[in-house]
Amino acid sequence: MAMNDNGWRGGKKDNDGPPDLDEIFRSLNQKLSRLLGGGPGNGPGGSPEGRSLFRGGASILLVILAGVWLASGFYVVDAREVGVVLRMGSFNRTSDSGLQWHAPYPFEKVEIVNLTEVRSVEVGYRGNAKNRIPEESLMLTQDQNIIDVQLSVQYDVKDPKAFLFSNAAADKDAKDVVKQATETSIREVVGRNKVDFVLNEGRAQVASDTATLIQQNLDRYNLGVRISKVNINDVQPPEQVLAAFDDAVKAGQDREKLRNEGLAYANDVIPKASGLASRLMEEAEGHKQRVVANAEGDAARFKQVLVEYSKAPGVMRERLYQDMMQQILSNSSKVLVDQKSGSNLLYLPLDKLIQQASPGANVPTTAAPSASPSVNSLPPPPVTEPASAAPPSTRNSREVVRSRDFEER
CATH class of the missing domain: 4.10.280 (MYOD Basic-Helix-Loop-Helix Domain, subunit B)
Structure with a gap:
């Protein structure tokens, strides 16, 4: 006790004791x-x-x-942003651009959300086309073909409250949701179409349908984002079958080329053939009308001749015979000279024969009968005896037959 009293007496302490x-x-x-x-x-x-x-x-x-x-409650909101004020961790209000104030911590705090920033999500690749992600890019088409699709999606925020509190605690979470919705939508759209449509003319349609489907899915999630654009960066078959597919595409292009050439040839030939057929039809119709008219004229003349023949058969028969012989001999290439005429002067109308031979017709000559002293080899028409000279008339060969029938009678 004496030691304790000495250590704490008068408010003093030893050097090794606790402080006062x-x-x-x-x-x-x-x-x-x-x-x-x-x-x-x-x-x-x-x-x-x-x-x-x-x-x-x-x-x-x-x-x-x-x-x-x-x-510390003052804050500034940019024109492209909106402030979301949280009171005790729950949504309270949104604030517009400019200088704003909220109750200081720990009662209220503000989250600034950029509404105009364009965010992007890549599906099937990362950074560039060479960094492929096969588990994201490979998908099946309607006709059971595998294709490799790479696309990117651009989106922005349309509802800051939903963006912060619905299914996305941070921008990274929203990006993951958009990526998953994009994968689901592109697989559904590709699965509804055939491989040729997706690879060739259907890229724009596939991108549009995918954007619409992504937006519908995100609206069901109430994520608060808006899909602005879907870009189909690359669509091709898998690398293992790329060479064979290129050959098939080339064959299809050759088929299309030949088809176009065939159509061009048909478009060139068919009008010409149609025109030729029309011309031949018109010529045939004209020939038909001409033949019918000639036949009707011949029939009318025959009836007239028949009437005259019934009046004087002998005279008419002789007249028909002379006319027919004149017509036949006028078209002959021979010149006949009657030796019994007793005339020493032989008349040959060379001027007329030369004029008729001027177009260049070269008609072969044959030997005259043995009774004839000379034969002229010039082209037609020939010259007959002066006594039988008469103006030529046009007849058909049927009149020759008729005259022979008359002679037999």
Whole structure:
């Protein structure tokens, strides 16, 4: 007990004992009083003037701290952004662009969301086309063919409240949701179409249908984003069958080329053939009308001749015979000379024969009868005896037959 009394008597402590807390607080109080303008007062509280100055300084300090705390609630929202104010962790309101204020922490806080920033998601590749992701890009078409599709989706925020609180605690979470919706939508659209349509003329249609389907899925999730564009960067068969597919595509192109050439040839030949057929039909119709008219004329003339023949058969028979012989001999290439005429002067109309031979007709000549003293080899028409010369008339060969029938009668 004597040792304990010596160690703690009079408020003193040994060098190895714990510090005296009362002494520490008293020392800090005195130092703070001196700092705020008070003197080293006597006793624990110091002088009354010191205590008054201490209370005034503390009040000023509290006011300054309160002002700084209240000022921390001011924030600025850009024209392209919107502020979402959270009160005690729950949605309270949205704020427009400009200088705004909210209750300081921990009562309220604000989340700034950029509405015009275009975000993008890549499906089937990362960075460039060479960095393929087969588990994302390979998909089946309607006709059970595998194709490799690479696409990117661009989107922005249309509802900041839904973007922050519906299925997406952060922008990264929203990006994952958009990516999953894109994979689901592109596989559904590709599965509804055939491989030729997707690879060739249907890319724009596939991109449009995919964008519509992605937006419908995200609206069901109430994600608060808007799909602005879907880009089909690359569509091709898998690398293992790419060479064979290129050959098939080339064959299809050759088939289309030959088909176009055939159509061009048909478009060129068919009009010509149609025109030729029309011309031949018109010529045939004209020939038909001409033959019918000639036949009707011959029939009318035959009836007239028959009437005259019934009146004088012998005279008419002789007349028909002479006319027919004149027609036949006028078309002959021989010149007949009657030796019995007893005339030493032989008349040959060479001028007329030369004029008729001028077009270049070269008619072969044959030997005249043995009774004839000479034969002229010039082209037709020939010249008969002067006594039988008469103007030629046009007849048909049927009249020759008729004249022979008359002679037999």
